[in-house]
Amino acid sequence: MTSAPTLQPKFLPNRHDLGVVAVGFSGGQTKAGVDAAPMALIESGLIQQLEEDLEFKVTYDGQVHSYTDIMPKDDPEYRNMKRPKSVSAVTRAVSEQVYEHASKGKFVLTLGGDHSIAIGTISGTARAIKERLGRELAVIWVDAHADINTPETSESGNIHGMPVAFLTGLATEENEETFGWIREDQRISTKKLVYIGLRDIDRGEKKILREHGIKAFSMYDIDRHGIGRVMDMALGWIGSDTPIHLSFDVDALDPMWAPSTGTPVRGGLTLREGDFIAECVAETGSLVALDLVEVNPSLDVHGASDTVRAGCSIVRCALGDTLL
Amino acid sequence: MTSAPTLQPKFLPNRHDLGVVAVGFSGGQTKAGVDAAPMALIESGLIQQLEEDLEFKVTYDGQVHSYTDIMPKDDPEYRNMKRPKSVSAVTRAVSEQVYEHASKGKFVLTLGGDHSIAIGTISGTARAIKERLGRELAVIWVDAHADINTPETSESGNIHGMPVAFLTGLATEENEETFGWIREDQRISTKKLVYIGLRDIDRGEKKILREHGIKAFSMYDIDRHGIGRVMDMALGWIGSDTPIHLSFDVDALDPMWAPSTGTPVRGGLTLREGDFIAECVAETGSLVALDLVEVNPSLDVHGASDTVRAGCSIVRCALGDTLL
Amino acid sequence: MTSAPTLQPKFLPNRHDLGVVAVGFSGGQTKAGVDAAPMALIESGLIQQLEEDLEFKVTYDGQVHSYTDIMPKDDPEYRNMKRPKSVSAVTRAVSEQVYEHASKGKFVLTLGGDHSIAIGTISGTARAIKERLGRELAVIWVDAHADINTPETSESGNIHGMPVAFLTGLATEENEETFGWIREDQRISTKKLVYIGLRDIDRGEKKILREHGIKAFSMYDIDRHGIGRVMDMALGWIGSDTPIHLSFDVDALDPMWAPSTGTPVRGGLTLREGDFIAECVAETGSLVALDLVEVNPSLDVHGASDTVRAGCSIVRCALGDTLL
Ligand SMILES: [Mn+2]
Ligand SMILES: [Mn+2]
Ligand SMILES: [Mn+2]
Ligand SMILES: [Mn+2]
Ligand SMILES: [Mn+2]
Ligand SMILES: [Mn+2]
Numbered sequence: 003m004t005s006a007p008t009l010q011p012k013f014l015p016n017r018h019d020l021g022v023v024a025v026g027f028s029g030g031q032t033k034a035g036v037d038a039a040p041m042a043l044i045e046s047g048l049i050q051q052l053e054e055d056l057e058f059k060v061t062y063d064g065q066v067h068s069y070t071d072i073m074p075k076d077d078p079e080y081r082n083m084k085r086p087k088s089v090s091a092v093t094r095a096v097s098e099q100v101y102e103h104a105s106k107g108k109f110v111l112t113l114g115g116d117h118s119i120a121i122g123t124i125s126g127t128a129r130a131i132k133e134r135l136g137r138e139l140a141v142i143w144v145d146a147h148a149d150i151n152t153p154e155t156s157e158s159g160n161i162h163g164m165p166v167a168f169l170t171g172l173a174t175e176e177n178e179e180t181f182g183w184i185r186e187d188q189r190i191s192t193k194k195l196v197y198i199g200l201r202d203i204d205r206g207e208k209k210i211l212r213e214h215g216i217k218a219f220s221m222y223d224i225d226r227h228g229i230g231r232v233m234d235m236a237l238g239w240i241g242s243d244t245p246i247h248l249s250f251d252v253d254a255l256d257p258m259w260a261p262s263t264g265t266p267v268r269g270g271l272t273l274r275e276g277d278f279i280a281e282c283v284a285e286t287g288s289l290v291a292l293d294l295v296e297v298n299p300s301l302d303v304h305g306a307s308d309t310v311r312a313g314c315s316i317v318r319c320a321l322g323d324t325l326l
Numbered sequence: 327m328t329s330a331p332t333l334q335p336k337f338l339p340n341r342h343d344l345g346v347v348a349v350g351f352s353g354g355q356t357k358a359g360v361d362a363a364p365m366a367l368i369e370s371g372l373i374q375q376l377e378e379d380l381e382f383k384v385t386y387d388g389q390v391h392s393y394t395d396i397m398p399k400d401d402p403e404y405r406n407m408k409r410p411k412s413v414s415a416v417t418r419a420v421s422e423q424v425y426e427h428a429s430k431g432k433f434v435l436t437l438g439g440d441h442s443i444a445i446g447t448i449s450g451t452a453r454a455i456k457e458r459l460g461r462e463l464a465v466i467w468v469d470a471h472a473d474i475n476t477p478e479t480s481e482s483g484n485i486h487g488m489p490v491a492f493l494t495g496l497a498t499e500e501n502e503e504t505f506g507w508i509r510e511d512q513r514i515s516t517k518k519l520v521y522i523g524l525r526d527i528d529r530g531e532k533k534i535l536r537e538h539g540i541k542a543f544s545m546y547d548i549d550r551h552g553i554g555r556v557m558d559m560a561l562g563w564i565g566s567d568t569p570i571h572l573s574f575d576v577d578a579l580d581p582m583w584a585p586s587t588g589t590p591v592r593g594g595l596t597l598r599e600g601d602f603i604a605e606c607v608a609e610t611g612s613l614v615a616l617d618l619v620e621v622n623p624s625l626d627v628h629g630a631s632d633t634v635r636a637g638c639s640i641v642r643c644a645l646g647d648t649l650l
Numbered sequence: 651m652t653s654a655p656t657l658q659p660k661f662l663p664n665r666h667d668l669g670v671v672a673v674g675f676s677g678g679q680t681k682a683g684v685d686a687a688p689m690a691l692i693e694s695g696l697i698q699q700l701e702e703d704l705e706f707k708v709t710y711d712g713q714v715h716s717y718t719d720i721m722p723k724d725d726p727e728y729r730n731m732k733r734p735k736s737v738s739a740v741t742r743a744v745s746e747q748v749y750e751h752a753s754k755g756k757f758v759l760t761l762g763g764d765h766s767i768a769i770g771t772i773s774g775t776a777r778a779i780k781e782r783l784g785r786e787l788a789v790i791w792v793d794a795h796a797d798i799n800t801p802e803t804s805e806s807g808n809i810h811g812m813p814v815a816f817l818t819g820l821a822t823e824e825n826e827e828t829f830g831w832i833r834e835d836q837r838i839s840t841k842k843l844v845y846i847g848l849r850d851i852d853r854g855e856k857k858i859l860r861e862h863g864i865k866a867f868s869m870y871d872i873d874r875h876g877i878g879r880v881m882d883m884a885l886g887w888i889g890s891d892t893p894i895h896l897s898f899d900v901d902a903l904d905p906m907w908a909p910s911t912g913t914p915v916r917g918g919l920t921l922r923e924g925d926f927i928a929e930c931v932a933e934t935g936s937l938v939a940l941d942l943v944e945v946n947p948s949l950d951v952h953g954a955s956d957t958v959r960a961g962c963s964i965v966r967c968a969l970g971d972t973l974l
Contacts, residue, residue: 201973208974220973225926226878230550258582268959269922274593278549311592325525325544326532554874582906598917602873635916649849649868650856 006057007322012287013135013245014107020321021103022049022062023112023123025096027069029088030118030162033264035300040066040113042299042310048317056321061108069095081153086180089118089161094183096122097129104130104291111317114295116264117149118162120249121181124169125188127247127291132187140194140240141169144279145251146267148200148207148218155206170195172210192216194244196236198279199224199254202267221269229275233282240288248283248320249293252313260312261305263296273312280319292320330381331646336611337459337569338431344645345427346373346386347436347447349420351393353412354442354486357588359624363637364390364437366623366630372638380645385432393419405477410504413442413485418507420446421453428454428615435641438619440486440588441473444573445505448493449512451571451615456511464518464564465493468603469575470591472524472531472542479530494519496534516540518568520560522603523548523578526591545593553599557606564612572607572644573617576637584636585629587620597636604643616644654705655970660935661783661893662755668969669751670697670710671760671771673744675717677736678766678810681912683948688714688761690947690958696965704969709756717743729801734828737766737809742831744770745777752778752939759965762943764810764912765797768897769829772817773836775895775939780835788842788888789817792927793899794915796848796855796866803854818843820858840864842892844884846927847872847902850915869917877923881930888936895939896931896968900961908960909953911944921960928967940968
């Protein structure tokens, strides 16, 4: 049972205003089904809970977007990227949707979809925060993976493994049609990025993380220090005066709790740790946007409902639900 | 393999004297089967282990009580409570049974039954401790739930969600037949109550906990600090000069380890954490009574034996079993 | 994805030299199947991963040894030990195999087999280290069990419960055919032995551990302090100037992660904790040898592949694989 949060957000004018964007998109990777996640999350009662239990005034256009009208007919590989024009077009549209809410001072919740959509969500939030407050945005990326491959370092060519590279400017493009639309005010600094939960990093990614001094807490760090101290360190790195966008890939959780996802990796967060991370970020009062991505209800027949429930739990915790 | 504990208890004259009460009662809630738990625990060898491995001299009347002779024929709802006269009559009888052992200085182990029976066990222990030692009793309540609803705040009307309200005097009754029998010397103070493992609290309960400044460690606290520091804080709050009654609801454990219980809630204690709590309380030398409740062998076909084994493990740890 | 370790080992001349010994032996206990573990581990790609991902130059004779030619025809119980001559002969041969690699300054990885084979592996490493460096060997024994019964304290007579007694000289024998071959320079000191993960200790073993002041971290200690601090304490006890042999019994892991083993015990290490232990030991730069034992692919149909994967993961972590 839930009580409405009492915390006054630091970077939002009204704690009750929530914009929801439902992105039914799976084109950043190759497995079908992740586009069905927003509907599964909503059908399990998520938005209603946010309204009734957590007392949010939700702005939601009532549809899971599939962006079929802007999908290019022809979309060959380019610079090793699969479906580059489709992902570029969709994330550009998502960026506008998120910006629309964020520029009005609303908290923005985006339900994915694969993790490529974060190119849209974070660019949208970053731009709105810069305009509204003149501040840089910090990002907490909770994931088994770093998703920071450039098109050149990626082995698979799947763009859901590249969003952080495009968002930080480690990967750039001139061509409008393939992410050239991302402007400077839509990017984030590698210094304002913190990873939590990493355990399956590509060789090229390890190099990038090291060379750019990116703050990353792997499962090893969580075992060494406990999730309590890791969150202290993660939030200490960001500081208390910076708005935070939390991008939560459900595969950060161990497959024992969230099996129904495209690239599960053993040795992950417990559901308790996942909820705890979300609660800690919520407690800062600095959170301005949340993505929940990579729930794929079609991949594990028995585990789909567990995974959806885990996703809902993460969202509720990030939006201020507390145990006591 | 087990060694007998060597610790001398602080508030019991003889560390070997153990009274066992088996309460086959399910009337504090609506699911049948929890009354079968005492037999399942005993048939799995629990009492024999306590005698042989832990060297207790067990006083046990050899029967699982069902209290059919004192059950009222007519038992309509009253003040929103379901089966109020039945639960009142049974807990009053349990209180006498527990008092009978405790007044002789025995450690009392009660095998439930649903958690409503703690109205009986704790009132019996509190009275005996006051008489024997002139001291107040502290209670450590390990549970996913706070069980502190008053008849008026309860949504379900199930009395297994109210025992702490009656035991602390937050709920009172004039009528002997409906808990009016609880006298002042059978109550405990809200200041001597500590919760561990909470994660599913009703809105009214949150208010009660806050207003009365009741010490409560939720799963969030366990994740933040680790179970080791939480036990240090919990036991520090009680102090070393106070007898302790441990009331352990098996639903405090995560359903992964104890699925066969009436109101399972995800995100709970691991079996290791449950055992650890019991071991830490045992180590204080202050423990004088233990309840193990809400094992329901009929609810999860595959998980029943796991749940029974988990229950036995908790009991053994609380009674002094150690790994090294 | 994996990067090659960059750490320079303290007690090995060349970080790339690795000797592998595959011991298909199950005679230290009574369940068939543990002799099939080396082949299962190798077929799942372990050696190839060590070569390609971790850049080891592997010396491996290409065969899983079954030692049939040296197995005695007649092998009656003796001093309560089952198959004493067989286990003695096999471990003596293993000792030579391990010594052969270790004396050349190679890291030695032994894939068991039941845990009795550690009589061979540790005696071989201890002798080589004494010869090469004039130093004593420390042993970290990760196990649900202490394996320190003497023939006289053992209830089962299975020698896989006795290796530490023979290795520390707590059990001795004159007869060459039954472990009389173990010389002083092949033994280790009880002061250089550290246990991690204990949770099922025989009564006689508890006495031995206490009387000899052997450093042991049970699951209780891991819950109290967290695995991070336990490793600090374990490695602090050994010190930074002592070569380490890590003997890892897969039953240290909880059956949830490693069910396919001869004597599973609930309440064990998570896979994350197991990997963490191996990573911490690897980080010291002091590790010179590793045993992975008691994987029994035949015992749990569904869990065999999980158990094999867990074993591979432990080996990779101990050999320098890191998440970041
Ligand atoms: Mn991701
Ligand atoms: Mn991921
Ligand atoms: Mn309860
Ligand atoms: Mn409960
Ligand atoms: Mn062993
Ligand atoms: Mn073992």
